Amino acid sequence: MKALGWVLFGAFLLYMLLPMLAPVAYSFSRLWLGVLPEGFTLEWYARILRDPRYLEAAFLSLRVALLAVALNVVVGVPMAYVVHLWRGRVGEGLGRLLQVLPLLVPPLVVGLGFLVAFNRPPFALSGTLGIVVFGHAALGFPFFYRTVYAGLTGLEVRLLMEAARSCGAGLWPRLRHVLLPNLLPAVLSGSLVVFAISMGEFEVTSMVAGFGTITLPLLLFQSLREDFRAASAVASFLLYATLLALVGLSLVRRR
Amino acid sequence: MRGERFLILPGLLFLLLFFGFPLYSILERSLAAPEGLTLTRYARALTAPAYLEAWRNSLVFALLSTLAAAAGGLFVAYWTSGLPARAKGLLMSLYAIPVSLSGLVVAFGFIVLLGRNGVVNQLLAALGLPRFDLYSWLGLFVVFPFYNIPLFALALMPLLETVGRGLMEAARASGATPLQAWVRVLLPALMPGILAGASIVFAGMMGAFGTALALTGFAKNLLSLQIYSLVAESTFDLPQAAALAVVLMASTGLGLYALALWERRFRR
Numbered sequence: 001m002k003a004l005g006w007v008l009f010g011a012f013l014l015y016m017l018l019p020m021l022a023p024v025a026y027s028f029s030r031l032w033l034g035v036l037p038e039g040f041t042l043e044w045y046a047r048i049l050r051d052p053r054y055l056e057a058a059f060l061s062l063r064v065a066l067l068a069v070a071l072n073v074v075v076g077v078p079m080a081y082v083v084h085l086w087r088g089r090v091g092e093g094l095g096r097l098l099q100v101l102p103l104l105v106p107p108l109v110v111g112l113g114f115l116v117a118f119n120r121p122p123f124a125l126s127g128t129l130g131i132v133v134f135g136h137a138a139l140g141f142p143f144f145y146r147t148v149y150a151g152l153t154g155l156e157v158r159l160l161m162e163a164a165r166s167c168g169a170g171l172w173p174r175l176r177h178v179l180l181p182n183l184l185p186a187v188l189s190g191s192l193v194v195f196a197i198s199m200g201e202f203e204v205t206s207m208v209a210g211f212g213t214i215t216l217p218l219l220l221f222q223s224l225r226e227d228f229r230a231a232s233a234v235a236s237f238l239l240y241a242t243l244l245a246l247v248g249l250s251l252v253r254r255r
Numbered sequence: 256m257r258g259e260r261f262l263i264l265p266g267l268l269f270l271l272l273f274f275g276f277p278l279y280s281i282l283e284r285s286l287a288a289p290e291g292l293t294l295t296r297y298a299r300a301l302t303a304p305a306y307l308e309a310w311r312n313s314l315v316f317a318l319l320s321t322l323a324a325a326a327g328g329l330f331v332a333y334w335t336s337g338l339p340a341r342a343k344g345l346l347m348s349l350y351a352i353p354v355s356l357s358g359l360v361v362a363f364g365f366i367v368l369l370g371r372n373g374v375v376n377q378l379l380a381a382l383g384l385p386r387f388d389l390y391s392w393l394g395l396f397v398v399f400p401f402y403n404i405p406l407f408a409l410a411l412m413p414l415l416e417t418v419g420r421g422l423m424e425a426a427r428a429s430g431a432t433p434l435q436a437w438v439r440v441l442l443p444a445l446m447p448g449i450l451a452g453a454s455i456v457f458a459g460m461m462g463a464f465g466t467a468l469a470l471t472g473f474a475k476n477l478l479s480l481q482i483y484s485l486v487a488e489s490t491f492d493l494p495q496a497a498a499l500a501v502v503l504m505a506s507t508g509l510g511l512y513a514l515a516l517w518e519r520r521f522r523r
Contacts, residue, residue: 022368114277238360
């Protein structure tokens, strides 16, 4: 029984790990015709580093992700703070809403919604950087809010803020110098999740993006058909970005 | 600190602008006609054979995926919770990867392993066995548990950690066979977590299309792919896409509601 369990669990681990290792092995190998890849090369990485299309897309993805994170911090931290102190119905209701929202409104619907909502004045955003950033920020928001809210429940928020107020600190200094430093681990965790979601986001982006906003995952989708070698390097790069964000996440959690 | 409640305003504005307004726009677009309102897109969504088939496929696909995820997730969560703390922490980090990993990277990995000339098919051919077709329904059923099993396991782990092990030992100590302990004691105690995991997987599968698109293009008739093709392809028809999106959300919502009702029975 025990042995069978280990075999099954081992098979499951292989099933999880191999699809993530495959792009990496592919990206470093010269040839992969048989069962195993052959030869070591950095040529495919060099190819995407020399091609301005990939570089531009990488920087665009980075910019979008950072902006989406910033928007979440600015909007989400104060909201979680108010709801945390506002005991009772409001907090519970909002918490439940944000729990169900990502389930009921999948990326597909977010993309379609943005497409029909923001295509005419006063919100004519189609094809701009803004609509991509807002889309990623919206996708990440429920996760960000949940993380920050959980962080608040571990703090004596009311006590901290009242102590600071009795020392004569105004609202902004209190938020900036009292709340934020204490909440930093939760804010960082939430930010890393939003960052990882945004860097790999394909579904919403492909629906709302224009020719000027080709992010790295959009380019990867093209490369899957045109240039499988370059695609392997891009896919590996996206994998590294996600892994880095998650390593950062577990470091923050450990503190 | 009532005076600070205005700080919630940016967040409310954000939710209204990026969730409320787009959802309203979808509804409005699906009903709007030059001379008032129309239900023709809904009539088409609920009668056209292609859309009905897509709807049925999506429901069956999501249900089967949820069952598969429940079986796999239950096993993985139970096995993981019995490991030493260090290994457990590492595995929990591993399970968190698929959620935030780009669906295209996953598609790439599976194409290399299971694609037409992939590793597995080379091995199968060498052994004289028939090839595995990644670009079929079976292929999709092999790929999507990559997301769903870890997702389900993560949803179940907290409950399993707090009640599971002790309850299992107690049941065994009072003379239950392993099967009895599982079916009569552990599963009912875990039901809230199981249903929570099922909700996440079911909803996710109803709307999933990125990985499927990268693997099979528009060859498989799913509701999510129908909507996407009305938005991104030459068949461009936003009002019809909007009506189908409403149907999709209503179906997902009904499924989630049923699961929530079921969960209430275990919460007494």
